[in-house]
Amino acid sequence: MRVLKKRLCIIGSGVSGLHLAYALKEDFDITVIERQLPDQIRKGRIMSTQVHFGSTRTRETRFNVPEWGEQTLIESIHITIGNQKLFVGQLQEPALSVDQRLYYSHSIEDLIDKGVSFRFEKVDKESVEVLIDEFDLVIDCTGKNGTLLPFPIEEDLSPFQTPQRKCIVGYFIGIKANTPLGVSVTVLPELGEMFEIPAITEHGPVTILFIMAIPDSDLDVFKGIKNAEEFTLKVRRTVQQFFPEIYNRIEGENFALCDENSFLQTALTPVIRKPYLMIKNKLVVGCGDSVFLNDPITGQGCNLSSYCAEQLYETLTEYKNSKWDMKTGEAYWNRTKQFVKEVTEWTNAMTKPLPEHVVQLLLQGTQDQVKANEIAEWFANPTKAYEAFFSTK
The missing domain is CATH 3.50.50.60 (FAD/NAD(P)-binding domain)
Structure with missing residues (x-):
């Protein structure tokens, strides 16, 4: 049966x-x-x-x-605190963003x-x-x-009880990729963070700029922006002010959203x-x-x-x-x-200020490539991040 x-x-x-x-x-x-x-x-x-x-x-x-x-495999994590690039950690297995x-x-x-x-x-x-x-x-x-x-x-x-970040996202063309190709994580204490992510779209490769602004901080400047043109202009100015390393890779007039629907503001x-x-x-x-x-x-x-x-x-x-x-x-x-x-x-x-022992780990990554690779792996294997943040060893 x-x-x-x-x-x-x-x-x-x-x-x-x-x-x-x-x-x-x-x-x-x-x-x-x-x-x-x-x-x-x-x-x-x-x-x-x-x-x-x-x-x-x-x-x-x-x-x-x-x-x-x-074609756009992500092989590394670039870590920056403030305007100081700390290190590039290699991922054990490549990642991908589609x-x-x-x-x-x-x-x-x-x-x-x-x-x-x-x-x-x-x-x-x-x-x-x-x-x-x-x-x-x-x-x-x-x-x-x-x-x-x-x-x-x-x-x-x-x-x-409330969102910890305002999330501002755009999928852009006209940004020279970082090398080696990877996700860039920039932490600006008391302001927020920026993730730069190489991605695949229907239009081909793009760079995602993902700004996470602490509510009411100086980075929280996108309220009321409704259209793609305004959004692009505001991102360019914000990147110029707060993320100069990324701004230096913007290719002048070529910098634009990959399509008119490729931007987003949200908070959860x-x-x-x-x-x-x-x-x-x-x-x-x-x-x-x-x-x-x-x-x-x-x-x-x-x-x-x-x-x-x-x-x-x-x-x-x-x-x-x-x-x-x-x-x-x-x-x-x-x-x-x-x-x-x-x-x-x-x-x-x-979402809170980094604990002192984590800051020390990040600083070790500037001197030790093995440590840098271990920190990159936090994103691929969050159990390792959890242990680094909370282990009492």
Whole structure:
């Protein structure tokens, strides 16, 4: 007798939703609900920044997520404090940044080609109840806009009531790449940070400038800017004033956004939730930013989402022939909890002035390439960062 596959509904097609769809599609009957068509995503506004570090790229290979060209592999992390360049640390495995508009739209079309069902519609808190009745499991992957379901907040990992940074992002052409090609991290004490990220877009290679301004600081100067031209001018002036090393690589008149939708301003309040609960005597779970929302300061969003998608895949596969209930939800949370805690506590610490022992580690990196490489690896392996910040050894 043919056993019917369990029916899963994934709400949202960001990193966690897409990676789950790729991972689960052989064992389960998957329906993904996304509010935008692939072409709307492709032509829409940028949603974020992203760096897929080595562990995420390994998972993408494992689950046959589409591959991207190797032309802009990120091999290093450049660290600057104030106007002093400290060092360039080499990553053990290269990272990659692909514009989410391209990554998401292409992946959705690929999954449809592979037989995964998609519904293009908006889900709200009322319609999600109907989905819980319809499917064996609903997975909330709605992302940073907030969860559809009342997953309980983990208070000890959610200390903030307001955003810790104003996030200003633009995808630019006309900036000479740093060498070796890598992510540049500049920390300006009491003002904020800048991440410079080489990325792939539909238009070819770009440089992402990602300013994280402490609210009401001298770097928080983008309020009220609405159009691409104003935004570009303000970024140029801000980079000239605060980030002279990057400004020196701007190629005059060529400096421009790669398209009129390639800029963004946002601010989010980090919050961590327990990623499961029972509704109508059925298990529902959350994955990615909808339940594990960190400040973007450590660049861990897509890596944590991908990690949690893999852990949820492992849990659901393990419990494939059981009734999915609180025990299944607890197993998923137990698989993810320690890593979520490490990423979150490191990220929360990075929003505050750096502890003295961390400053000393950074200074050691200026004299010792092995130490510099270890610090670069914090971003690829946040467990190492957590140990560096909080270990009592």
